[in-house]
Amino acid sequence: MNLLIDNWIPVSLNGEAQRISLKQLLCDKQKQDWHLAVLRDDMDLAALQLLVCLVQVVLMPEDAKALKKRWSEPMPELEYEQAIQPFISWFDLLHAETPFMQSATVTPEKGNKNWASLQKLFIGLPEKTSTSASSNGFFNTPDEIQAVHLGDAAIALFQQATNGFSLGGAAFSVGLKGSMPLTTLVLSENLRKTIWTNVLSKAFLQEKAPELLSAEIRQPTWVIQPHTDKQEHALQIGLLRGLFWQPAKIKLEVKNDLATGFFKNAGMCSVPGFWQHPHTPIDILRLHTGNAKEKPFLSARNDLPLWGQMLCFFYTNKQLKIVDAQQEGTSCALVVQQYQDNSTWRGRNIKLAVGGYVKGGSAESLAGRKHETYSLSTNWENKSAEMDHLIKMGLEVYKKLDWAMNEFARIAIDKGKHKGKESGFKKAVKGKAKQAYFENSESMMHSILRKLAWEDIASYQKQFAALARKIFEQIMEPYEHEPKMLQAIIESRALLNNRLNKMGAVHD
Template sequence: MTGFNLLTEDWIPVQKQGQFETISLKSLLCNDEDWQICLSRDDMEMAALQLIVCIVQVIFMPDDKYDLLDAYEKTMSEADYEKGIVSFMEWFDLLHPKYPFMQCADVKAKDANSKGQTPKNWTSFQKLFIGLPEISSSSPSSKAFFNTAYEINNAFYGEIAIAIFQQATNGFSLGGAQFAVGLKGSMPSTTLIQATNLRKTIWANVINKDYFHQNTSLLDGNKNNNPSWVVLPSFDKSSPENAQSIGLLRGLFWQPAKIKLFVDDDHILSGFLTEPGMSYFEGFWKHPHTPIDEIAFKENKSSKKPFLSLRRDYPVWTEMLSYFYTKSPGQEGASRAVVVSHYEQTIGRGKSINLVVGGYVKGGSQESIAARKHELYGISSGWENQIAEINLLISYGLDAQKALDYAIYSFGKELNEIRTIRNKEQESNLIKKLKEQTKKNYFAGSEPVFHSIMRRLDVSEISKYKNYFVQLAMGTFDTTFLPYEHDPKLLKAVVAGRRTLTRNLAKIGDNN
């Protein structure tokens, strides 16, 4: 195959009423079918959605909200599509000889002198699929959760394009300290709107030019808007690229690493080639799809990344305010992404919202993940004015978890598992482990509880939902301490803990 262009090929995996097919971007935008993206993993589905949104954003950006609403309601004509892609054709070809999409054409195979020999700088493309084992890795942990390192031995070109984009935009380093991460740092969260079908979903996430000009500097005329595979990022530490000079197209498709897909002598795509080297930039680039801490963004300190990431120890719903709402000036914490603010003022004005939140949770090292998370939250019309109610709902859930901590403290106090040393209380290993376990179990159970609440949310009676979290906390305590109740020596401590739990759960919401 001499080329694979994302603007002309069938590469978007979709399903409609249980029927699976692969369609082109042209078919998607020029037809109003009930298509939905369909891949084997939710993170790859979100990556595919974000990739399509970014392509449409830079090629077919509406001038104003009226053009946007028109594009949302009506399908594009094939003539307009063909006209729009003309000047972008070279930049979105995965196998282009000079400008391969999100790759570096200058990367060469090293020490592969004989036919069939694997180059030394070859890596299995499986490494692009975040969370899968890396065939070329010698680390046992890279294969720990798989029967074999060869879980995937081939992939469609469209999936490879999605994986390259995801790795560069929302993933982590391709090889430790010698490779850079993307403009948002390692493993940032992403938020996107979901509409009734895929075509409308795309337009719900496309931001019009007027809004960009009024609320950001991303379209200012002095920006470098060449893709990073046409004009490479700076790989010279002494002359980093300034993030404020990066234009919209360059930033949305930023590739921090030098990589190139490798097609072997049998014309089979078997992996990709890498060239070590850190790309350097200074400052922060305001990505429109990720919640951001505006204070940290303006302070511009490299030690404090402003982009919101998912937390290992807390579920997604605990950060809901950062996904849906914007902090007041001077308030600490992340505010919603530009795409959500734009939706509220254009297509979503007076309507309900369905927000997809996704991302990876960091593991113990730079290149490991502890989990991937992908959630859909829906709020009915009027959501933009419900910040106080949502905040109260979140506080119910978090306060119930804190009540569990107090209960375990009482349990430990009764057993003398909490001692005072030098006027400071110290918990035994047993109490620490019990707290960790109950917190983990409570938060695991809280996800379906929170989604259940959101499906029937009545903000006028928000307090009634407190009992959902109270029951979850009581059930979590009983499950954890059931084995201890059979020991007469421990039963008294369990009773003390349950009494403390009941007392603190009854207080939830008293100060609101």
């Protein structure tokens, strides 16, 4: 199964699922409206990112003019076939010596002690060979996936290595971006155009990240393994090697042309230094702390909705028209920067796919996953101040709701209703409020962003406040018929309304 030649890309066309080749996708003169068709939203974004990375390293355009041509029209088949020749052996999953993102030297140990179930590659699924709490985030049983098409296995290999957590053990690197970083990719009119929108031209990279093109080691890790005798510094890692960095030593188990599990050995090495991945926003302040273990790439947070980090997805510190030391330390991904700078897309609206996993309490535990698509109207490049105000407003309303929940629990406990269960009761009601507010505010934020207008800011504030009041009432409903709880409800409701009114969000 070769990713540059064979039919491996899972797509749908007019509702019909099929697999197509990269050549068919990029060279299709009929310009068919393919859509990626993967099982989960996180794997859908992973498939898109894998396609972008393949095209980036094999078919990188020289400059903005060449990129525009690739974006505008399908690629000639002969040109594609000639371009892939130097790379064919590197992107074959079953190659005897250089299997894609695997170590050919990994073999089954006696009794298959180094075997792992296939679901360990699919982040968040429970799997037979682990009791870790991080491996039961999304599915209920350890046998949901027992065998997959090799194309899906390639996507899972790539996602685990690029955006997941370590398969090589705690002492080894979890990838060049650290554990569970966010991915941001720009979406265009169709799948082919979306891929090219996220491919950086050589001229752009020479200006923004020249070290990626001039790095010492350019072959992938399955051709030249990471240094084990001495640490390989990030600045030594070239573009192809970095985009497909594999920190784990694993080899797929394949039966009847399907992946059914994998074998793994201890990981390779950790990597000091900063490697500027093109698809993830950067916290510049964290980058310059001097802490070698600190990865500056943005990750999803459990204490914030995804929109709470939105400025980092769209703007660099130079664009932010706000006085905020924390926000001044952000830098959007290189693919977003190129979209802003390139005349092909200048003046257009922007649609951004954002996704990632949420870390749990330890380095390799998983609390969930987040995946959203944000659309901003034209002139979005100049609306950082408005977006900053909107985000702070939405988060401030949540703080009022959280305070009201805290007071409700405190008063209820004082009245003796939940004596002996103080911390658990308070945690439960505050947790319900947070989850409901964060989940329901996402769709509201999308609606606001599509037509963001500064003159409507008061109405946006009322929308957030109305959501907070609605959630408060929903959580209070089970307690309304308990006499001992009435005072707690009345006082906390009054507190919420008073604080929201002071913000200007007066109840209609």
